[in-house]
């Protein structure tokens with residue numbers, strides 16, 4: 339008799355877990371419940387009037403987890419093209435000989451990670467280049483201030499009690515306040531002084547001002563794969579979600595069941611064991627007996643589904659207060675010939691994305707979709723420019739309550755401030771609101787370890803992915819946690835510690 343594994347959420351984590359179980363054993367019946375009508379979670383690609391839209395900036399790089407690379411680049415191999423970052427081994431393993439975007443639809447393009455950062459009404463190449471242009475824009479006084487404030491922290495290290503000190507220890511106060519402070523505030527919604535250093539560990543890892551300088555001078559390879567400093571990324575010809583569509587095909591071929599528009603009503607637990615799961619499949623209430631449950635939905639939502647007389651009310655109520663940031667994506671289509679007349683656009687037109695520090699502009703990042711894959715645009719980018727603007731906010735933020743018309747008016751104003759608004763205006767737009775896009779690292783986050791210890795009492799339940807673990811992680815790590823959970827089930831080892839990051 340097959341054991342039943344129920345997976346909540348068809349994002350990268352849930353799909354990776356399902357794939358591993360089904361690919362390595364015939365002993366499991368795997369059912370995925372996905373609340374949305376599409377699969378892929380935050381990594382999906384959606385259609386908009388024959389254009390393709392991702393959920394903002396979503397690129398692939400070579401992961402530190404080989405098992406994840408093997409899945410991703412076997413689903414969609416990398417094109418046979420010039421690469422500045424792939425090792426010979428990686429080329430042998432993940433590049434498809436003689437295949438490129440012209441002769442294959444199932445291919446990852448190799449893209450140079452060009453980006454800018456907008457600060458003090460100027461665009462700077464990012465990571466900051468040490469060249470004449472930077473010196474001219476920044477001014478010699480600022481440069482000296484950067485050098486001195488960096489030297490200061492080399493001598494007087496700050497106690498790493500919060501994210502601000504974490505950044506300052508690596509970049510010095512001046513550089514931090516110019517290039518990190520306002521963007522971080524936009525994403526997190528609070529001052530970095532009030533954010534746990536774990537956020538910095540996920541986002542900038544062990545990079546520092548000196549590592550940027552070393553990188554420039556010695557062309558060191560070490561920092562190449564840091565998320566904030568990558569030089570090249572890989573991108574499916576038809577958008578980030580193409581990978582997960584292919585993964586779903588495999589899962590279904592292996593006998594997996596994926597129910598979209600479906601979600602759990604409640605999970606009945608007695609003596610820490612799941613007795614029954616009630617769920618809605620397309621609005622119809624059904625019930626299921628499960629042997630294992632792999633959860634990738636937000637922890638705060640998950641604990642609300644549990645019916646367990648022995649549950650700790652105080653811990654559950656704390657978990658329900660885990661903070662998240664929402665995301666509003668404003669995708670706009672503009673006329674290319676008019677954009678090219680704008681000197682600001684001339685500066686950034688080759689970029690993949692641009693960080694916006696200025697606090698007057700509420701969006702934090704612009705993605706220029708044309709530079710990821712021409713195939714994202716209906717006209718292959720010949721006449722149109724497709725920009726995605728990322729606004730991070732809380733559910734109660736006024737911007738979250740704006741009508742589309744009001745929001746587009748705000749967008750116009752902000753684009754004008756950046757001198758990125760063409761005379762012909764916005765030709766078309768699509769607004770997508772994403773709940774729980776960023777697990778936040780303040781408030782009750784500091785008690786995360788006690789939540790983990792508590793949740794581990796449910797032996798059949800594994801917690802995976804970004805929101806399922808409340809960790810600011812990229813898709814490769816999310817997939818890795820899914821693979822780890824399935825490994826514990828397959829090996830019958832049930833070691834929860836190996837699954838939590």
Ligand SMILES: Cc1cc2nc3c(=O)[nH]c(=O)nc-3n(C[C@H](O)[C@H](O)[C@H](O)COP(=O)(O)OP(=O)(O)OC[C@H]3O[C@@H](n4cnc5c(N)ncnc54)[C@H](O)[C@@H]3O)c2cc1C
Pocket residue numbers: 346347348349350351352371372373374377378379380381393394395396397398600601602634635636639665728775776802803804805806811812813814816817
């Ligand atoms: C703006 C932005 C840019 C990013 N850029 C990158 C990048 O460049 N590279 C990178 O590697 N990563 C990037 N990430 C991170 C990446 O999106 C996540 O790491 C990844 O999506 C996490 O996968 P997941 O499966 O854990 O969660 P998700 O992708 O969030 O999937 C969870 C799934 O659960 C479903 N769900 C939620 N509630 C329920 C419920 N009650 N019942 C059933 N289903 C439910 C959701 O609909 C969703 O499909 C970015 C994230 C954001 C927000």
